[in-house]
Amino acid sequence: MNKTVLSFLAHPDDAEILCGGTLVRLTEANWQVHIASVTPGDCGATAANRWEISAIRTAEAQRAAEMIGAVYHCLDERDGLVVYDKPTVQKAIDLFRRIAPKLVFTHAPRDYMMDHEMVSLLARAASFVHASPNISTHQLREGSGVPYLYYCDPVGGTDPLGQEVKPTTLTDITAQMDKKLAMLACHASQREWLKVHHGMDEYIEATRRHAMERGQLIGTLYAEGFIEHRGHAYPQDDLLANLFEKKG
Numbered sequence: 001m002n003k004t005v006l007s008f009l010a011h012p013d014d015a016e017i018l019c020g021g022t023l024v025r026l027t028e029a030n031w032q033v034h035i036a037s038v039t040p041g042d043c044g045a046t047a048a049n050r051w052e053i054s055a056i057r058t059a060e061a062q063r064a065a066e067m068i069g070a071v072y073h074c075l076d077e078r079d080g081l082v083v084y085d086k087p088t089v090q091k092a093i094d095l096f097r098r099i100a101p102k103l104v105f106t107h108a109p110r111d112y113m114m115d116h117e118m119v120s121l122l123a124r125a126a127s128f129v130h131a132s133p134n135i136s137t138h139q140l141r142e143g144s145g146v147p148y149l150y151y152c153d154p155v156g157g158t159d160p161l162g163q164e165v166k167p168t169t170l171t172d173i174t175a176q177m178d179k180k181l182a183m184l185a186c187h188a189s190q191r192e193w194l195k196v197h198h199g200m201d202e203y204i205e206a207t208r209r210h211a212m213e214r215g216q217l218i219g220t221l222y223a224e225g226f227i228e229h230r231g232h233a234y235p236q237d238d239l240l241a242n243l244f245e246k247k248g
């Protein structure tokens, strides 16, 4: 089987927060991991201009990806201004075309900020059409097809109207939690300003709390939650559950 997974999310630290533990588990099962952020997070700090922030944050994301042997990609859209339009959809398609993922993680369709919702749409469009011969000038790779698509939890586990989101799939990441947090800690620029702002290590602790809440749903210490996309032409079986849950 083509064991290539793509995390396709908006900002440089979203992968570590939303699906990092599951990505670690996949590398342990010999999957090739690609981590893409659609923006370099160029509005995610106050002490530098957007170009300096982009350089800092993409370097942080690169370091986090390297910790698990993953490849980092950035689509270089602007933070806070991600849109669903023809050029951006094409950019997403071309990335999917080059990677040919079997498994994709993206944002929840309804999430706390619009970049996340736009990226969710981009992932949905690109996952469906990237393997059509005429959609891209990049060569079609063997094994290309409509991948398994999973939506990560919205940030905080609730939609924008405050409704709790119920995952269809929960991955036990207890054994991978230290590495997930070590990857997250690579994003020092984000961790530091939250530390100053909150007077505590909220960046790490909020992620730990959410993973504990998800873990309680399946009787483990830590878990990550996902909802599988089950639209026409997508795989209908639960790949993550088949890979991990049976082994406990």
Ligand SMILES: [Zn+2]
Pocket: 010, 011, 014, 116
């Ligand atoms: Zn984000």
